[in-house]
Amino acid sequence: MPRSARPVLFVSSSGSGVLNPMLVLAGELARRGIPGLWFAADEHCRADVEAIRGRSTVEFASLGEEIPELSPTSWDDDTYWEITQRSTWKALRATALHTLEPSLRLDKHVRLDEIVRRVEPALLVVDKVSAYAARLAIARGIPYVVAGPFLPSNMLYPKVPKGFPAPNSGLGRHMTRAQRLANRLFPLRTAGLLRHPRIVAALLRFVRARRRLGIPARAGRPTAVTDHAHLVLCHTLPGVEYPMPLPDNVRTLGAMIPPLPEAPGADDDLSAWLDAYDSIVYIGLGTITRLSAEQIATLVDVAGKLDDHHVLWKLPKAQHGLLPPADKLPPNLRIESWLPSQLDVLAHPNVRVFVNHAGGGGFNEGLALGKPMVLHPLWVDCHDQAVRGADAGVSLTLTAERFDLDEVVHTVRRVLTEESFTARAEHFRRLQLELGGRAAAADAILGLPVLR
Known part of the structure; x- marks a missing residue:
């Protein structure tokens, strides 16, 4: 041969x-x-x-x-x-x-x-x-x-x-x-x-x-x-x-980003929701992150405090039993157990901040698609990515191990309102295109x- x-x-x-x-x-x-x-x-x-x-x-x-x-x-x-x-x-x-x-x-x-x-x-x-x-x-x-x-x-x-x-x-x-x-x-x-x-x-x-x-x-x-x-x-x-x-x-x-949109027409309801709100915080903490009941309750409260924005949270189905009843969830919070494409969500112009665990996949996808980030490091290598992201001006890192309500809300609002984070994220998006x-x-x- x-x-x-x-x-x-x-x-x-x-x-x-x-x-x-x-x-x-x-x-x-x-x-x-x-x-x-x-x-x-x-x-x-x-x-x-x-x-x-x-x-x-x-x-x-x-x-x-x-x-x-x-x-x-x-x-x-x-x-x-x-x-x-x-x-x-x-x-x-x-x-x-x-x-x-x-x-x-x-x-x-x-x-x-x-x-x-x-x-x-x-x-x-x-x-x-x-x-x-x-x-x-x-x-x-x-x-x-x-x-x-x-x-x-x-x-x-x-x-x-x-x-x-x-x-x-x-x-x-x-x-x-x-x-x-x-x-x-x-x-x-x-x-x-x-x-x-x-x-x-x-x-x-x-x-x-x-x-x-x-x-x-x-x-x-x-x-x-x-x-x-x-x-x-x-x-x-x-x-x-x-x-x-x-x-x-x-x-x-x-980053290895496939041609986008990756899953066009796969979830028209979600697409319409993303189109409807001009400031969305996306929480995607990875498919293998295991949250406690206390952590889930804190993130629900975070969404309630961010009532002038909307929050999309990808939470594995196995952990939905730890959520409060549906009528107790903030009206600005949408929870999905599965997304046709996280990349399509991140690429949407209305998604303004990406909250993730600083894993190599999500962290680099966020950089490539120009999204400023709030990071909650999980695995040992995630801590290195988190400190690099902060020094590169594209992210902030949460310090509390199991989430602190006031810290999360304050940190997300900083990334939403301080223009430097968006500008640095846009720099990396352009660099991705050039490379x-x-x-x-x-x-x-x-x-x-x-x-x-």
């Missing part, structure tokens, strides 16, 4: 924050009629992959069922709250102890190896979370691209300049003396985790598994995933990350020598 005719295989984990950009990128290649497109993901992602439409098709390859230990929707409440606590160090420690077990991913590796042998791809495009896929590519000598909606410092960790805010620390560029000390200690404490008995045992199992699977030692190094990549695509915008030298293979080309987003990312992939 001629080299240029061999397939391109996408490999993605199932979290929507990393899956959705990969679907958009695969969709862009399909629209261009690129032949031989494959997409390997967990079984429950099959419908999303098969829904991709273009001049060529995308074949789905199953990696089996989702791993419960790696899926936040499967965690018990104690695990969830421990991993999402506001102390970035404690949250990082909890994440490592809960998810670093290498045996969890062995089945994925074996399944992917079988797919690779069958498909014989010329190139793999893997998300940053699916490091096992990059290691397999290194072992098999297959060129690969790494992609993800993460800051370059997160993608390249631990290769960051001296004095740079430690990835996952939530520290900003301008630090107090105490914060500078905390910044120096953060990577040392992280390295110290390697001496934790559970992690030592897990690393020994990883080494044994690596050898058994024929993965070379160089593929197991912390920076191997990006060091050996032909291309590293950071789905964020320049000017958000603090200045740092980037390797030649790294590109920041903007090209998905089109530029597709061009970069197709320009690799292996596909010429």
